[in-house]
Amino acid sequence: MSGFDDAATIGEWRTDHLYVHPFRTGDGKFFTVIIEDDGNRSVEYIPPFPSRNRLKIKFTFIAERNEITKIELRKYKEYKDGWREQWSGADDPISLTHFSFQKIMSLLQLMTELGLANVTERRLAIHDGPGPIEKETVEKVKSIMALPEGHKILDEVLQSGLIQSHDIVNIGYRKAQLAIFKRLLEEPAYLDAYKVEESLTTPQEEKIWQHFFQKNPWIFGFGLDYRYLNILQAEAHIADTDLNGNDAAIVDFLMGCTNFTVLVEVKKPSAPLFVRSQNRANSWRLSKDFIDAVSQILEQKASWQIKAETNAHKNFNADAELLRQRTLDPKCILIMSSSAAFAGSEKEREIKLRTFELFRRDTRNIEIVTFDELYERASFIVSDKVSAGGHTVPTDSADYPF
Structure with a gap:
């Protein structure tokens, strides 16, 4: 199977997973993520062919400097005869939906928090949702950290293996989505607002x-x-x-x-x-x-x-x-x-x-x-x-x- 630069295989890779490709020289790594960019199309389509869009985000990490030195963004669209890269230029820039932009922002935050030099897995699941950490969750963690033994408590919890840092993010995301669920149920007018937020065009x-x-x-x-x-x-x-x-x-x-x-x-x-x-x-x-x-x-x-x-x-x-x-x-x-x-x-x-x-x-x-x-x-x-x-x-x- 060819690499990520081959548009013919872009549809075969799992989305919201971090793929790791070490340099042959051992001096660094490429980190690549594929995300769905389907917020800019109607969720209605004529069977049997749904049009899909995917974004490829590639990070170049240099081990000696312990930093990301380059970020590449490529966009692909699926046609009846396969995937094609959507070339961008001065007259045709890459456009992102609000949904995709949120996912990219969350991804950038994650990449700055991960110890990239110590990542040895070839593929990691990195997302349970595109949303940022909920404010309430942040405040709860801050209140624990403010205690005299706060850092010790958090370290013990994380080291125990019972909960990981991404679990905290997932709980915050799910609570935020639960609030959206409630609004969709109880506020008829929110359906239209949600359609705008998610770039949906279906009636x-x-x-x-x-x-x-x-x-x-x-x-x-x-x-x-x-x-x-x-x-x-x-x-x-x-x-x-x-x-x-x-x-x-x-x-x-x-x-x-x-x-x-x-x-x-x-x-x-x-x-x-x-x-x-x-x-x-x-x-x-x-x-x-x-x-x-x-x-x-x-x-x-x-x-x-x-x-x-x-x-x-x-x-x-x-x-x-x-x-x-x-x-x-x-x-x-x-x-x-x-x-x-x-x-x-x-x-x-x-x-x-x-x-x-x-x-x-x-x-x-x-x-x-x-x-x-x-x-x-x-x-x-x-x-x-x-x-x-x-x-x-x-x-x-x-x-x-x-």
């Missing part, structure tokens, strides 16, 4: 949420049954099209735990779970949107089962990595609606809650979760607390509702 609310979750796969955390989940492919084509090219099955997220794949479909928090009229026998009539969503993910499950079994040796993700997870009666997660769907009198609310819970408990292999529940779960991941009636309270994992 679809579902696409905005897909973008947020793609930036924050940690929210799925240990899965809804305490198995760690990571995104294998966003907007995955999980079935072949018809002969005329129609009816492609696309799931929002193809995720994976250690050994098996999981399908995730994201709808809107405003999507209704019920219609206005009540059924007989203390049950409430489910909405067409809800039934359609369940039918959709069941079809996705069936289509992916067939494709995974018949094309196991061809299922590569966007980073050109072969999926190692097996597909066996895959689990599905449907994220839809919110607590507003249960509005009404106390009796109506009770009937709706009962109907919803009975339905999802009896729906085999589909985990149906509202956005509020997912937010509570993300709160638990960050702080081991969930909110109840507007207040955060500690909880035991055994008591957690998922």
Whole structure:
């Protein structure tokens, strides 16, 4: 495989990883990072080809001077026939999105803090998110450092191996993203502001949420049954099209735990779970949107089962990595609606809650979760607390509702 300067291979390297290439003379090292620069395109595209952009940042480190002496920035764009470098000049400068600029600033901060002379790994994962350290986290660390034994406490924590400096950064980033999650849920006007912040052009609310979750796969955390989940492919084509090219099955997220794949479909928090009229026998009539969503993910499950079994040796993700997870009666997660769907009198609310819970408990292999529940779960991941009636309270994992 050729080096990073070959545009033909730029799509095969992992993003947000620090690649280390020592000089042959031993006098220094090249440090290279590839980041996605997809904030300047719409998250909507015409299947099956999504246009992507990547940035390559290359640092030249001289060991004797213990400093970075040169930084190179190159931009690549993916076309139907492969990747090409986007040449820059006086009339065509490299432009960066706000999202990419934040990631580069965080990367520069990290590079100044790392002991580059002592890095021996050939590849390091360096990011759990693009955001800077949260102000609250900085203040907490400062308050510890202000104590007479502050430095000793922090040194003992870091040396214990129980927490590393990047863990502190990750916690701060996740808390900041949790605040964004809450605003997206509770402030309808913030959706437009978030689109501007993230340079999104899509008019679809579902696409905005897909973008947020793609930036924050940690929210799925240990899965809804305490198995760690990571995104294998966003907007995955999980079935072949018809002969005329129609009816492609696309799931929002193809995720994976250690050994098996999981399908995730994201709808809107405003999507209704019920219609206005009540059924007989203390049950409430489910909405067409809800039934359609369940039918959709069941079809996705069936289509992916067939494709995974018949094309196991061809299922590569966007980073050109072969999926190692097996597909066996895959689990599905449907994220839809919110607590507003249960509005009404106390009796109506009770009937709706009962109907919803009975339905999802009896729906085999589909985990149906509202956005509020997912937010509570993300709160638990960050702080081991969930909110109840507007207040955060500690909880035991055994008591957690998922």
